[in-house]
Amino acid sequence: MAFATINSSAPASLPAIENAFAAEPGLKKRVYDAIAHTPQHAPLFEDIARFTSSLLARPADSSVQPVELVSDGPAIKKRKLQNGDAPVNAQAPGDVKADAPLQFYMQDVSFAVPQRKKLTLEITAGNGFLRARNQTSKEVEFGVPLGKIQHVLCLPVPEKNQRQFNFCIIPQYGDGVNPPPEGSPPVEAIVWTVADGPPKAAFSGTGKQLGTGDGETADKIVQQVLNDNLSQTKVVRPDERQFVSAMPEAHRKGEKAYHVKAFRGSKEGYLFLLSTGILFGFKKPLVFFAFENVDSISYTSVLQRTFNLNVVARPTATDETQEFEFSMIDQADFSGIDTYIKKHGLQDASLAEARRAKRYNVNNVKTEDDATNDAEGVEEESELQKAQRELEDEEDEDEEDYDPGSGGDTDGSGSSSDDDDDDDEDEDEEDGDMDDGEEGDRNIVAEELGSEAEDVPAEES
Template sequence: MSEPLAFLNEFPEDLRPAVEKLIISDMTTADIFIRLSSYIASLKAANSSSNTASDGSESSSKKRKLDTPAPAATSNVTTSDALLTIKDISFTAPQRKKLTLTITPTHLVAHPAGGDAEFMIELDKVGSVACLPVPDKAARQWSFCIFPAREEGKGDAEVRESIVFTVPDSAPKQGVFSGSVVGFLAEDDLKGYKSLISAVLRDALDEDTKLVISLASEFVSAIPQAHRKGEKAYHVAAHRGSKDGYLFFLETGVVFGFKRPVVLFELDRIRRVTYTSVLQRTFNVVFTVAKGGDDEEDVEFSMLDQGDYPGVDRYIKKHDLTDASLSAARKAKTELKSELVNGEIPDKEMNRIVNEVTKGIAGNRPVATSFEKMDLDDDDEEDDDFEGNASDDDIAEEYDSDVSGHTSDEEEEVDNDENVEGGEDEEEPEQEE
């Protein structure tokens, strides 16, 4: 590259030939690109300093957010590079905001109309995409969930947050969308937001990156939808801790949404599935997922409707997921609980349980140092060993305080009868003499 055009190094490598060709064809544009490259360089420097702490480590704010888009990429993806641009898309993650969605050959970008990107993701770093029906809405809507590819050995909290946006179940109006591929799409692809975005994403994503939807062949709920009668539901209402949401059982894995963060548990990461707290109306399910190597974590979802148990169980068996509900470890816990009820737990085991349960509550103070200090005897044995300081009169007085304090006429008659009978008993010996 000639020295006068050295400023092109600030532009992405795939854009340099096009910019250089444009400058050669019209030298009046050179000044604009020179000023633009200077602006890009200054933003890069500012971005680098803001994302690096004084000790050279990355700041926590950078770790929590998606990669910050480069202005050069932003200025190009919103113009001639765009495969598809749609205005006024409702994003719910990582920000709740209405923005313009732009899909380029290399990026998916969210930005205000005519402005720089708010957030973006490289298409080659997308792990999978799910298009899911939004539950509990009177009007049908669809949520697109863009899940970043997972890095080996990282848990959910360490993975970049997914991008989630919602579209209505209708066709976009003319002027709302544009792009270089629009003229080449099939007529069916233009009938709705869902089909339009799906068609463009399938062409832009790598062949190994799947775009999946909810299918009845994978899971369909047995619970009727009150807001849209007659339609099938593809979700199960559940709680993860205190957070309520919905589980979707897909061909690629299990999604929990739609409150942030929306998480995907890929099938190849789910090592075991365990049913717990199976009650008459609800049950819990625990997914044991791999984090990398031998590390794993248990993720529990509670309060699933018992009516959806058969569907969830069919999904687990279809994908050969290990049901650990009757495993040796789970069985041991069940037997241990049974022994606790029967009062037959060994001393050593009881000490271990007590110390574990009370560790957080008592500030690491052991509540009982031995099993003998825990009185698990029956009430009858306690009565035999009871030695109180209170007299019988005190005890009687205590019981009397629980009632009104005035005896009824019937009670007085009973007392009188007892006194009469007692008098007769005392007189009987005198008659015998």
């Protein structure tokens, strides 16, 4: 009874402890258990928690850049970070507010870009940041403000026996098309992977474990949290109405594939054709072509089994264009890709007289005139359709030149002498027809017998 009394008097939560041990639910639970057994030590634990929070916040308040604090590795890695050749991400760790209260976090998340390691994924409250924290040193390694995220994609990972999803965070100037302003550090996308199933360690900011209910998979939980915290964009997933590959997923029988394999130079990757643009991933650097940045698309090296896709992109802040070539795409997916390009009004440069820049605002509501223009654009022919039409036109011309009365014994390759013989035969036939017509008007007997015919009595005839 005494233990029950002490336990019932324990506080439900203490702000200092919540902030200090938000990323360590196990340790936080042990602290609360200790306070429940010895409530007189609660002030001591709160002081320890405040001191811990101050240690976590120290990198953000220090004038020394986090590069000097994080890396214990070789000097070459420090030089890369200092020169900007290998950027951590859009924001330095000190800019993502390491002391901000958490709204969501998930432990043991496998990140692929910009670093390949397991980290704790965190989303903070208030101004809002998405960041990754080292699970050993407890330091924030990279992150981005939620307000600077332009696109979020959740895509199935191709060619895996077990179904997985890649979340791709495309921040401003991190799409591989729009360069950052001059003097600004390079920006990279963020990519992490979650399995298709309940998360192992996902928690709300208050420490409540998520994913315990039916149907609460890791990808759906992360998607819901991101949608709740993003106002300028939402999570985009592949849609069969946009594009689906003609070839099913080879490693998971019966499952549809939403990607096509392609090469950019010698680098192999996957193209995803989505409702907001085209992504090439998942290796560094990722490239995302938003519709408003696509200047034109053309097909080149169209062979029996493969073809190349050329995307000319135009950054928002300049008129200069850059061409990206993706090669060795399977011919089986040509029809689906061509339909996708026409559906979104993307210019097919292989048919255009000149590459004309046309920017599409995908967020505006289309007017009736816009819908008419889109309908006219859909009727434009693809390269293969044009070749097929020209072939049919040639066949129609041959049929018009063909004369059924010219006989069926010739092979169609006769010489001019044959034509002359045909003309002579036609003249003979015309002469014969004329003679038959005139015989009806002449006395044939008189012409044959001459004067003898005059001596024959009429009645004997």
